[in-house]
Amino acid sequence: MNDPKTDVETRLRRLRLAPLPDELKRRVMAAASLAPRASWRDRAWYSRAWRVAAACTLLAVVVVDRWSAGAFRTGGEATVSPAAAERTWVTAGVADMGVPAEMAARLTARAEFVPLTAAETSDDARAAMR
Protein backbone atom coordinates (compact mmCIF):
# COMPACT_ATOMS: atom_id res chain seq x y z
CA MET A 1 0.00 0.00 0.00
CA ASN A 2 1.17 3.55 -0.77
CA ASP A 3 2.44 5.82 1.95
CA PRO A 4 -0.50 8.08 2.80
CA LYS A 5 1.74 10.79 4.22
CA THR A 6 3.42 11.52 0.93
CA ASP A 7 1.18 10.69 -1.98
CA VAL A 8 -2.38 11.60 -1.09
CA GLU A 9 -2.39 14.20 -3.84
CA THR A 10 -1.06 11.69 -6.37
CA ARG A 11 -3.76 9.23 -5.40
CA LEU A 12 -6.39 11.93 -5.67
CA ARG A 13 -5.24 12.75 -9.19
CA ARG A 14 -5.79 9.12 -10.19
CA LEU A 15 -9.46 9.25 -9.21
CA ARG A 16 -12.01 9.64 -12.00
CA LEU A 17 -15.36 11.13 -11.07
CA ALA A 18 -18.58 9.44 -12.12
CA PRO A 19 -19.74 10.75 -15.52
CA LEU A 20 -22.82 12.85 -16.17
CA PRO A 21 -25.75 10.47 -16.77
CA ASP A 22 -27.25 10.79 -20.27
CA GLU A 23 -30.84 10.63 -19.08
CA LEU A 24 -30.39 13.70 -16.87
CA LYS A 25 -30.81 16.01 -19.86
CA ARG A 26 -34.16 14.45 -20.69
CA ARG A 27 -35.25 14.83 -17.08
CA VAL A 28 -34.16 18.45 -16.98
CA MET A 29 -35.88 19.32 -20.25
CA ALA A 30 -39.07 17.64 -19.08
CA ALA A 31 -39.08 19.34 -15.68
CA ALA A 32 -38.08 22.85 -16.79
CA SER A 33 -40.92 25.18 -17.66
CA LEU A 34 -39.70 28.30 -19.36
CA ALA A 35 -41.04 31.69 -18.34
CA PRO A 36 -42.94 33.76 -20.96
CA ARG A 37 -41.08 35.74 -23.59
CA ALA A 38 -39.41 38.94 -22.35
CA SER A 39 -41.02 42.19 -23.52
CA TRP A 40 -39.09 45.08 -25.12
CA ARG A 41 -39.48 47.04 -21.86
CA ASP A 42 -37.72 44.26 -19.93
CA ARG A 43 -35.00 44.13 -22.56
CA ALA A 44 -34.51 47.88 -22.31
CA TRP A 45 -34.43 47.76 -18.52
CA TYR A 46 -31.84 44.99 -18.40
CA SER A 47 -29.76 46.44 -21.25
CA ARG A 48 -26.54 48.06 -20.06
CA ALA A 49 -26.43 50.34 -23.15
CA TRP A 50 -29.91 51.62 -22.35
CA ARG A 51 -28.99 52.36 -18.75
CA VAL A 52 -25.83 54.23 -19.78
CA ALA A 53 -27.79 56.24 -22.37
CA ALA A 54 -30.45 57.13 -19.78
CA ALA A 55 -27.82 58.23 -17.26
CA CYS A 56 -26.02 60.35 -19.90
CA THR A 57 -29.29 62.01 -20.97
CA LEU A 58 -30.15 62.83 -17.37
CA LEU A 59 -26.70 64.30 -16.80
CA ALA A 60 -26.99 66.40 -19.99
CA VAL A 61 -30.39 67.75 -18.92
CA VAL A 62 -29.01 68.73 -15.50
CA VAL A 63 -25.94 70.43 -17.04
CA VAL A 64 -28.05 72.40 -19.57
CA ASP A 65 -30.46 73.43 -16.82
CA ARG A 66 -27.65 74.65 -14.59
CA TRP A 67 -25.98 76.42 -17.53
CA SER A 68 -29.11 78.34 -18.42
CA ALA A 69 -29.51 79.32 -14.76
CA GLY A 70 -26.02 80.87 -14.83
CA ALA A 71 -24.43 78.50 -12.35
CA PHE A 72 -21.28 78.15 -14.46
CA ARG A 73 -20.72 81.89 -15.15
CA THR A 74 -17.37 83.20 -13.85
CA GLY A 75 -16.29 86.89 -13.87
CA GLY A 76 -18.20 88.97 -16.42
CA GLU A 77 -20.82 90.71 -14.33
CA ALA A 78 -18.75 91.35 -11.25
CA THR A 79 -20.73 92.82 -8.40
CA VAL A 80 -19.57 96.22 -7.13
CA SER A 81 -19.64 96.96 -3.44
CA PRO A 82 -21.55 100.09 -2.35
CA ALA A 83 -18.37 101.64 -0.89
CA ALA A 84 -16.47 101.24 -4.18
CA ALA A 85 -19.39 102.68 -6.14
CA GLU A 86 -19.50 105.70 -3.85
CA ARG A 87 -15.75 106.19 -4.16
CA THR A 88 -16.01 106.18 -7.95
CA TRP A 89 -18.89 108.61 -7.80
CA VAL A 90 -16.97 111.04 -5.56
CA THR A 91 -13.86 110.80 -7.75
CA ALA A 92 -15.90 111.59 -10.85
CA GLY A 93 -17.60 114.54 -9.09
CA VAL A 94 -14.30 116.06 -7.92
CA ALA A 95 -12.81 115.65 -11.40
CA ASP A 96 -15.86 117.40 -12.87
CA MET A 97 -15.13 120.37 -10.66
CA GLY A 98 -11.79 120.80 -12.41
CA VAL A 99 -9.59 119.54 -9.59
CA PRO A 100 -6.34 117.89 -10.84
CA ALA A 101 -6.44 114.09 -10.91
CA GLU A 102 -3.78 113.58 -8.21
CA MET A 103 -5.52 115.91 -5.79
CA ALA A 104 -8.87 114.39 -6.63
CA ALA A 105 -7.49 110.97 -5.67
CA ARG A 106 -6.16 112.32 -2.35
CA LEU A 107 -9.43 114.05 -1.55
CA THR A 108 -11.33 110.87 -2.32
CA ALA A 109 -9.01 108.85 -0.09
CA ARG A 110 -9.49 111.30 2.79
CA ALA A 111 -13.21 111.58 2.29
CA GLU A 112 -15.27 110.15 5.08
CA PHE A 113 -17.88 107.88 3.56
CA VAL A 114 -21.10 108.03 5.46
CA PRO A 115 -23.82 105.55 4.52
CA LEU A 116 -26.34 107.35 2.37
CA THR A 117 -29.97 106.71 1.86
CA ALA A 118 -31.30 105.70 -1.51
CA ALA A 119 -32.70 109.18 -2.09
CA GLU A 120 -29.35 110.83 -1.47
CA THR A 121 -27.60 108.60 -3.98
CA SER A 122 -30.13 109.38 -6.66
CA ASP A 123 -29.43 111.63 -9.63
CA ASP A 124 -31.20 114.54 -7.95
CA ALA A 125 -28.82 114.41 -5.03
CA ARG A 126 -25.84 114.37 -7.38
CA ALA A 127 -27.19 117.39 -9.26
CA ALA A 128 -27.82 119.27 -6.01
CA MET A 129 -24.25 118.64 -4.89
CA ARG A 130 -22.88 120.04 -8.14
Next chain:
Amino acid sequence: MADGDREALAELYDRHAAALFRHGLALAGSSADAEDLVQGVFVKLAGFGVRLLGIRCAGAYMHRMLRTAFLEGVRHRGVAAEVPLDTLDVAAGTGAEEADRLALETALGGLPAEQREVIVLHSVQGLTFREIAGMTGVSMWTIASRYRLGLERLRGMLGTR
Protein backbone atom coordinates in the same frame (compact mmCIF):
# COMPACT_ATOMS: atom_id res chain seq x y z
CA MET B 1 -33.58 31.63 -23.18
CA ALA B 2 -35.34 34.80 -22.01
CA ASP B 3 -37.46 34.41 -25.15
CA GLY B 4 -38.79 31.08 -23.90
CA ASP B 5 -36.55 29.16 -26.29
CA ARG B 6 -36.11 25.51 -25.25
CA GLU B 7 -33.24 25.10 -27.69
CA ALA B 8 -31.32 27.73 -25.74
CA LEU B 9 -31.92 25.79 -22.53
CA ALA B 10 -30.65 22.62 -24.20
CA GLU B 11 -27.58 24.47 -25.43
CA LEU B 12 -26.93 25.88 -21.97
CA TYR B 13 -27.25 22.38 -20.55
CA ASP B 14 -24.78 20.94 -23.07
CA ARG B 15 -22.30 23.66 -22.27
CA HIS B 16 -22.42 23.62 -18.46
CA ALA B 17 -24.09 20.45 -17.15
CA ALA B 18 -20.96 18.30 -17.01
CA ALA B 19 -18.98 20.84 -15.00
CA LEU B 20 -21.98 21.47 -12.75
CA PHE B 21 -22.40 17.75 -12.17
CA ARG B 22 -18.76 17.37 -11.16
CA HIS B 23 -19.14 20.35 -8.83
CA GLY B 24 -22.25 18.77 -7.34
CA LEU B 25 -20.36 15.53 -6.92
CA ALA B 26 -17.52 17.34 -5.19
CA LEU B 27 -19.98 18.91 -2.76
CA ALA B 28 -22.49 16.15 -2.17
CA GLY B 29 -20.40 13.05 -2.83
CA SER B 30 -23.13 10.94 -4.37
CA SER B 31 -24.20 10.93 -8.02
CA ALA B 32 -27.89 10.96 -7.10
CA ASP B 33 -27.53 14.14 -5.04
CA ALA B 34 -25.38 15.76 -7.73
CA GLU B 35 -28.05 14.98 -10.34
CA ASP B 36 -30.72 16.54 -8.16
CA LEU B 37 -28.60 19.64 -7.68
CA VAL B 38 -27.98 20.03 -11.41
CA GLN B 39 -31.63 19.48 -12.25
CA GLY B 40 -32.61 22.01 -9.59
CA VAL B 41 -30.30 24.63 -11.08
CA PHE B 42 -31.68 24.28 -14.62
CA VAL B 43 -35.31 24.15 -13.53
CA LYS B 44 -34.88 27.24 -11.38
CA LEU B 45 -32.98 29.06 -14.13
CA ALA B 46 -35.68 28.28 -16.70
CA GLY B 47 -38.25 29.92 -14.45
CA PHE B 48 -36.20 33.11 -14.09
CA GLY B 49 -37.74 34.67 -17.20
CA VAL B 50 -36.70 38.29 -17.67
CA ARG B 51 -34.27 38.12 -14.77
CA LEU B 52 -32.06 36.03 -17.05
CA LEU B 53 -31.29 39.22 -18.96
CA GLY B 54 -29.48 40.58 -15.91
CA ILE B 55 -27.06 37.63 -15.68
CA ARG B 56 -23.66 38.45 -17.18
CA CYS B 57 -21.70 35.21 -16.67
CA ALA B 58 -24.06 32.24 -16.81
CA GLY B 59 -21.44 29.61 -15.91
CA ALA B 60 -20.29 31.21 -12.67
CA TYR B 61 -23.87 32.12 -11.79
CA MET B 62 -25.05 28.52 -12.14
CA HIS B 63 -22.15 27.15 -10.08
CA ARG B 64 -23.08 29.56 -7.29
CA MET B 65 -26.72 28.56 -7.57
CA LEU B 66 -25.75 24.91 -7.21
CA ARG B 67 -23.53 25.65 -4.25
CA THR B 68 -26.21 27.72 -2.53
CA ALA B 69 -28.79 24.99 -3.10
CA PHE B 70 -26.47 22.41 -1.57
CA LEU B 71 -25.61 24.53 1.47
CA GLU B 72 -29.27 25.38 2.05
CA GLY B 73 -30.09 21.67 1.88
CA VAL B 74 -27.41 20.92 4.44
CA ARG B 75 -28.74 23.70 6.67
CA HIS B 76 -32.23 22.21 6.54
CA ARG B 77 -31.07 18.67 7.18
CA GLY B 78 -28.61 19.65 9.91
CA VAL B 79 -25.31 17.81 9.73
CA ALA B 80 -24.36 16.61 6.23
CA ALA B 81 -24.25 12.86 5.83
CA GLU B 82 -20.86 11.26 5.24
CA VAL B 83 -21.16 9.89 1.73
CA PRO B 84 -18.17 8.28 0.00
CA LEU B 85 -17.33 10.13 -3.19
CA ASP B 86 -18.85 8.55 -6.30
CA THR B 87 -16.09 7.86 -8.77
CA LEU B 88 -15.85 6.01 -12.00
CA ASP B 89 -15.37 2.32 -11.24
CA VAL B 90 -12.26 1.85 -13.31
CA ALA B 91 -11.10 -1.75 -13.49
CA ALA B 92 -8.51 -1.69 -10.75
CA GLY B 93 -5.48 -3.82 -11.34
CA THR B 94 -5.14 -5.38 -7.94
CA GLY B 95 -7.26 -5.82 -4.89
CA ALA B 96 -4.88 -3.57 -2.95
CA GLU B 97 -5.34 -0.72 -5.42
CA GLU B 98 -9.09 -1.14 -5.28
CA ALA B 99 -9.03 -1.07 -1.48
CA ASP B 100 -6.81 1.99 -1.62
CA ARG B 101 -9.28 3.78 -3.89
CA LEU B 102 -12.23 2.87 -1.68
CA ALA B 103 -10.36 4.09 1.40
CA LEU B 104 -9.65 7.39 -0.32
CA GLU B 105 -13.28 7.81 -1.42
CA THR B 106 -14.52 7.08 2.08
CA ALA B 107 -12.02 9.50 3.58
CA LEU B 108 -13.13 12.17 1.12
CA GLY B 109 -16.71 11.53 2.16
CA GLY B 110 -15.72 12.20 5.76
CA LEU B 111 -14.40 15.69 5.02
CA PRO B 112 -16.50 18.83 5.54
CA ALA B 113 -18.26 19.61 2.24
CA GLU B 114 -16.38 22.86 1.66
CA GLN B 115 -12.98 21.17 2.06
CA ARG B 116 -14.04 18.21 -0.09
CA GLU B 117 -15.29 20.61 -2.73
CA VAL B 118 -11.91 22.31 -3.03
CA ILE B 119 -9.90 19.09 -2.90
CA VAL B 120 -11.96 17.34 -5.57
CA LEU B 121 -12.12 20.36 -7.86
CA HIS B 122 -8.39 21.03 -7.53
CA SER B 123 -6.79 17.60 -7.28
CA VAL B 124 -9.27 15.40 -9.14
CA GLN B 125 -10.57 17.85 -11.73
CA GLY B 126 -7.41 19.89 -12.05
CA LEU B 127 -8.99 23.32 -11.64
CA THR B 128 -6.81 26.16 -10.33
CA PHE B 129 -7.58 27.95 -7.07
CA ARG B 130 -8.47 31.03 -9.10
CA GLU B 131 -11.00 29.07 -11.15
CA ILE B 132 -12.51 27.56 -8.02
CA ALA B 133 -12.72 31.01 -6.44
CA GLY B 134 -14.59 32.26 -9.52
CA MET B 135 -17.02 29.36 -9.36
CA THR B 136 -17.73 29.57 -5.67
CA GLY B 137 -17.50 33.30 -5.02
CA VAL B 138 -15.03 32.63 -2.20
CA SER B 139 -11.62 34.33 -2.05
CA MET B 140 -8.62 32.49 -3.45
CA TRP B 141 -6.85 32.60 -0.07
CA THR B 142 -9.80 30.91 1.62
CA ILE B 143 -9.81 28.27 -1.11
CA ALA B 144 -6.09 27.63 -0.62
CA SER B 145 -6.57 27.45 3.14
CA ARG B 146 -9.45 24.99 2.82
CA TYR B 147 -7.35 22.86 0.49
CA ARG B 148 -4.43 22.74 2.92
CA LEU B 149 -6.65 21.94 5.91
CA GLY B 150 -8.59 19.33 3.95
CA LEU B 151 -5.43 17.65 2.77
CA GLU B 152 -4.03 17.55 6.29
CA ARG B 153 -7.25 16.02 7.54
CA LEU B 154 -7.28 13.50 4.70
CA ARG B 155 -3.71 12.51 5.44
CA GLY B 156 -4.62 12.06 9.08
CA MET B 157 -7.60 9.88 8.22
CA LEU B 158 -5.66 7.73 5.80
CA GLY B 159 -2.64 7.55 8.06
CA THR B 160 -4.63 5.97 10.86
CA ARG B 161 -5.92 3.21 8.64
